[in-house]
């Protein structure tokens with residue numbers, strides 16, 4: 001069994017801050033030009049393939065951004081309260097409860113997965129499990145795009161968005177992420193680092209990662 005922060009603890013955090021999180025992050029991508037470039041690229045590379053899911057979608061701003069680009073995207077999250085926010089803000093979109101570490105999707109189903117900062121509460125073993133699950137559910141040739149905070153530290157927060165919480169935020173090294181993706185079977189891994197935008201977000205270096213599930217070669 002893989003140990004980490006319990007899922008109920010993480011769920012409780014996002015249930016507690018759901019409304020404030022939705023209000024704070026509603027215009028997230030409008031303030032971050034690199035997010036826009038990356039999401040535009042993801043949308044172009046997915047093209048006509050479907051379905052596309054946002055794992056750890058929060059209030060649905062990334063799924064909504066992609067849908068506005070023409071890439072209809074559904075959202076999955078652990079927190080029922082944050083999903084209530086997502087459904088209220090984006091009534092035409094599809095959101096459902098689920099666990100990134102134990103996905104209720106069949107193998108080879110999904111064309112594209114986007115997952116912004118959804119691994120931030122995971123231990124290294126949980127990150128590896130999340131990557132194996134993403135790999136399992138992606139179609140051959142499917143694209144996994146996610147973001148993380150670069151570093152080696154863990155930050156404990158007991159206040160977030162003016163609410164009392166109790167949770168750890170994990171940073172990861174590029175080497176760890178790269179090796180874990182390779183070990184899960186991903187190929188064509190591309191990591192794009194950027195400095196934080198001043199006064200817009202927490203001041204940490206971040207990475208956008210594109211990883212492809214290889215198409216199996218036919219035997220001769």
Ligand SMILES: C[S@@+](CC[C@H](N)C(=O)[O-])C[C@H]1O[C@@H](n2cnc3c(N)ncnc32)[C@H](O)[C@@H]1O
Pocket residue numbers: 007010011014025055056057058059062076077078079082098099100101115116117118119120121
């Ligand atoms: C830091 S927030 C990021 C939300 C959104 N992607 C964004 O960029 O603002 C992490 C999100 O991942 C969700 N999450 C954490 N662990 C999860 C899990 N095991 N399964 C599904 N969602 C999870 C949380 O409920 C929360 O909405």
